Structure formats: structure tokens, C-alpha cells
Amino acid sequence: MSEHPDADDLALAFKALSNPTRVRILQWLKDPDSFPPQLEPAEEVGVCLKHIQARAEVSQSTASQYMAALQSAGLVTSHRIGQWTHYRRDEDRIARLAEHIRTEL
Amino acid sequence: MSEHPDADDLALAFKALSNPTRVRILQWLKDPDSFPPQLEPAEEVGVCLKHIQARAEVSQSTASQYMAALQSAGLVTSHRIGQWTHYRRDEDRIARLAEHIRTEL
DNA sequence: CACACATATCGGAAAATCGCGATATGGCGG
């Protein structure tokens, strides 16, 4: 992860965001409490995959792959607790991406 | 072109930017004078396709399609003068996109 | 260990994208 991503890095991040459902998921995660209640506090550890899948109305495998794509693009982090994997926005990384878009694009 | 793009609009813009060459072209256009001289002032009407094509080192048809993609994503505007089509960044739209990414993503 | 559950990964068919050469369009000069 370089301080000043070049065109290839930028294009890579954009690729993860080139899917409307993935964009929506990222927006939903701004308000984790809008998801159904869960054992662990969503504000802290994120939202579990099941809830994301239900809201996005995609298959389990697709939901898992979407989140993996967002994670490898550095836009979310995952926290495994027991059998549940929780996903949360990486606000720092997202803010830095937005800044790079503003200044370098 | 809505004031507040939804996830589909955002994804469309991201799609146009999911190609490193298209990102580079957009960055090159920040300094139109870095292109070879042309009859019309590049600062005003933009850079003609031929120069973009040469710098990107892609075929003529690919260059044309790349610019069409950037244009339909609202990132550049085109100005036809005689036989030449000039492309210029739409700074307003780009700035608004960056702002939307900062606030809505 | 057996079982249920949550998630990850695999494998593949369908769809989309990519980048090109060929061709069409349209302006300009003779």
C-alpha cells in the first residue's frame, strides 16, 4: 500500500467499486445498526455476513466473494468471532482513497 | 446527470475508471499542454483524439472507445472542430464525483 | 464424535469486457 497510488492501484480500487451492489453494501455499512441485531455490537466489530447477504439478496457464496473483493481492495476489514465473520468499513483507507481521487484524478 | 448519484451511477463512473490506461489518460488531460501542439488551443477545447491515442499506445478504435467510456461516465466532454474531436476534463463533474465519494461512499 | 450452522472456496456456464482490424461516417480540399 503506497502513499501515492499510481494508475494501476487506483484502477484496482475502482474495480472493486464497479458493482452497484458492492457500492450499496459499503454505504449500508455506514450505519451498522440498520442491520438486524446480533450478539456482538455491530459498531465495534462490524456486521456479520448473513445480514449483509440477506439485505443484498444474493447467494451466500456471492456475498462472501463480494466482501472478499471489498476487503482485498482495502475498503473493509473482517473480524472473525466464533463462527461469524463480521465486516466493517475501514474509514481511514476509504478517506485516503477519497483524498487520492480528489488530488490525483 | 442527477445531483446525487445513486449506487448505479457511482458504479458506472467507477467502471470507466477500472482501467489503468483510462485513468492515465484522465491524469494526462490535467496538463493539456503536455501533448503535441495543435491548431486549436488545448486548454480551451481539449486534446484531439490522435494525440491521446499516440500517448496511450493503443489502436485508433480503442482510443475512441476509451474516450467514449470516459465521456458517458461524465468525466470528459468532447468538442468537434472540423474533422477533429477534442476531449477535455469536465472538472466540475470530476470534483463533484470526488465529493460524492468523500461524503456518500 | 456427530451434527448444525456460518463462512470460504471450488468449478463451471453464462454474460460482460477487451482490444483489435475492418469498415462506415463525415468534414475538408481539389
Added chain:
DNA sequence: CCGCCATATCGCGATTTTCCGATATGTGTG
């Protein structure tokens, strides 16, 4: 009208992406 040039569009094979069902992995519970 004709040829030339810049650009746009068409058609296509190649590659990549998409999304799924099936299956594997891993965790908690009895």
C-alpha cells in the same frame, strides 16, 4: 465528385468477470 484524413462504429475472437450450486473448512453444542 473524388480522395484524404480524423473519428466513430461494427464484428469478432480472446479473455475476464459474474454469480451460482456444490462442496470444503471451521466453529460451537450436545
